[in-house]
Amino acid sequence: MRNVPHEQFKGGVPLTGPRLVDLDSRAARAHDSFCQASQSGWRFLVLAEIANFAVLRRYLGRPRADTLIVDVAARIRDALPDSRVEIAGREVAEIAFESEARLALDVAIAAIEVAFEVPFDIDGESHMINVQLGAAAAAAHRDEVHLIEEAERALVDARTEHVAIARDVTGSPAAIDRMELAQDLGRAIEREELFLQYQPKVHLRRQKITSVEALVRWNHPTRGLVLPNDFIPLAEESRDIVALTLWTIRRAIKDQVSLAAHGHDLRIFINIAGALLADTGFVSLACALVETSGAQLGFEITETSVIRDPDSAIANLNVFAGIGIVIAIDDYGAGLSSLAYLKQLPARELKIDKLFVTQLTSSNRDPLIVRSTIDLAHALDMEVVAEGVETQAAMALLSVMGCDMIQGFLISRPINLEALIHFLDDGKYQALAADVRAPFNRLATVWKRG
Numbered sequence: 350m351r352n353v354p355h356e357q358f359k360g361g362v363p364l365t366g367p368r369l370v371d372l373d374s375r376a377a378r379a380h381d382s383f384c385q386a387s388q389s390g391w392r393f394l395v396l397a398e399i400a401n402f403a404v405l406r407r408y409l410g411r412p413r414a415d416t417l418i419v420d421v422a423a424r425i426r427d428a429l430p431d432s433r434v435e436i437a438g439r440e441v442a443e444i445a446f447e448s449e450a451r452l453a454l455d456v457a458i459a460a461i462e463v464a465f466e467v468p469f470d471i472d473g474e475s476h477m478i479n480v481q482l483g484a485a486a487a488a489a490h491r492d493e494v495h496l497i498e499e500a501e502r503a504l505v506d507a508r509t510e511h512v513a514i515a516r517d518v519t520g521s522p523a524a525i526d527r528m529e530l531a532q533d534l535g536r537a538i539e540r541e542e543l544f545l546q547y548q549p550k551v552h553l554r555r556q557k558i559t560s561v562e563a564l565v566r567w568n569h570p571t572r573g574l575v576l577p578n579d580f581i582p583l584a585e586e587s588r589d590i591v592a593l594t595l596w597t598i599r600r601a602i603k604d605q606v607s608l609a610a611h612g613h614d615l616r617i618f619i620n621i622a623g624a625l626l627a628d629t630g631f632v633s634l635a636c637a638l639v640e641t642s643g644a645q646l647g648f649e650i651t652e653t654s655v656i657r658d659p660d661s662a663i664a665n666l667n668v669f670a671g672i673g674i675v676i677a678i679d680d681y682g683a684g685l686s687s688l689a690y691l692k693q694l695p696a697r698e699l700k701i702d703k704l705f706v707t708q709l710t711s712s713n714r715d716p717l718i719v720r721s722t723i724d725l726a727h728a729l730d731m732e733v734v735a736e737g738v739e740t741q742a743a744m745a746l747l748s749v750m751g752c753d754m755i756q757g758f759l760i761s762r763p764i765n766l767e768a769l770i771h772f773l774d775d776g777k778y779q780a781l782a783a784d785v786r787a788p789f790n791r792l793a794t795v796w797k798r799g
């Protein structure tokens with residue numbers, strides 16, 4: 350036990366009452382920045398455990414040892430007046446606080462360490478209480494359980510390493526990656542790092558490609574190809590989605606002109622993120638682009654995006670439909686499906702989510718869902734597209750079910766404009782689509798279950 354006599358601290362720091370600012374300049378700086386912190390951004394949890402509890406108990410006796418944690422909590426409250434300090438056990442205090450700066454945690458840990466350099470007056474005797482600190486930092490929205498678990502893990506490490514350990518829940522490599530990617534995205538459009546690929550939709554009865562879907566990709570200078578699922582959600586959070594989608598519309602309009610010059614008149618479908626359906630600025634800019642170009646576009650929207658703000662979404666979809674943009678409902682079946690909304694939407698196409706299509710010929714349930722969706726869409730005067738068609742067997746089954754169009758790796762992966770032009774010129778897909786009934790005979794047992 351480090352039992353430090355009073356004398357050593359004469360002229361030093363009084364034992365009770367002082368705020369952190371009295372302790373020393375390191376802690377004073379710490380306290381200043383701590384107080385400047387606001388209540389958002391990061392949340393922190395520090396577990397302070399009495400490291401020399403067993404030794405103190407032997408010396409002081411159990412009743413007094415059991416109340417040591419009260420002294421510890423009081424000392425920490427003095428050091429960090431803006432935090433919430435609670436006694437979490439006989440040997441452990443919990444310190445919680447928020448800040449906009451990640452650095453606030455290091456500052457707080459330093460402040461606690463400084464505060465415990467001063468001995469405690471216990472029943473007239475001077476004793477050092479040594480604390481070990483395990484801490485965790487997380488983004489403000491992260492759940493508390495996660496934070497506690499990380500702090501506990503940090504405390505376990507602190508016990509063996511004999512230094513304060515902080516674990517960063519938010520600062521996992523993936524989270525840092527996301528932040529960096531979000532920052533880069535803002536510049537990606539100006540630097541022309543984005544590009545479009547197109548995936549055709551084949552009309553089964555007409556055996557013809559009537560439209561293509563534009564899918565955005567990002568050629569990142571250091572990471573290489575980044576796919577949309579990794580950056581569209583970031584763009585939605587940062588509002589870069591507006592500029593990104595307007596760029597996509599412009600690019601698609603230009604590419605449509607190139608396709609037409611090669612003899613291919615195709616409607617180009619663009620994915621429209623939900624947040625944009627209620628954005629009047631976006632709606633008027635998008636309409637202006639489409640109207641002045643005379644392009645033949647389609648917008649793919651999800652039902653979930655309509656459910657967010659149905660009144661403005663439905664009004665804006667009517668504006669789009671009014672200027673000749675074909676509305677398609679994307680990912681049908683993947684999210685919340687609401688027939689009430691479906692009927693109100695000026696949609697001409699319903700795209701069955703690939704979730705149901707990729708397993709179509711191996712599942713008992715999915716053919717039933719797909720079949721009833723096709724019937725429903727037809728009853729509502731919509732054409733049906735099945736996305737994620739990867740096999741001839743799935744294509745054959747869909748054809749028999751009355752599905753109007755198919756899209757998927759079986760026909761083509763998303764490809765660059767030049768490759769699309771070549772693909773259309775070549776016309777090989779027609780033979781594939783013409784073969785549609787042949788493989789179906791082999792599937793009779795699967796379909797009989799329906």
Ligand code: C2E
Pocket residue numbers: 548563564565576577578581594597619620621622649679680703707736737738739756757758759763
């Ligand atoms: P989505 O609209 O459902 O697009 C279809 C996704 O499925 C594409 O992935 C496509 O490459 C993939 N896919 C196509 N055929 C098959 C198949 O036969 N099997 C399988 N397993 N997958 C297939 P991608 O290109 O990575 O796009 C992912 C999502 O990113 C899209 O899903 C769409 O929601 C979003 N997205 C893409 N481009 C844009 C855009 O310009 N704006 C917005 N807001 N979202 C976009």
Ligand code: CA
Pocket residue numbers: 562620649679
């Ligand atoms: Ca889509």
Ligand code: CA
Pocket residue numbers: 679680700702703736
């Ligand atoms: Ca889809």
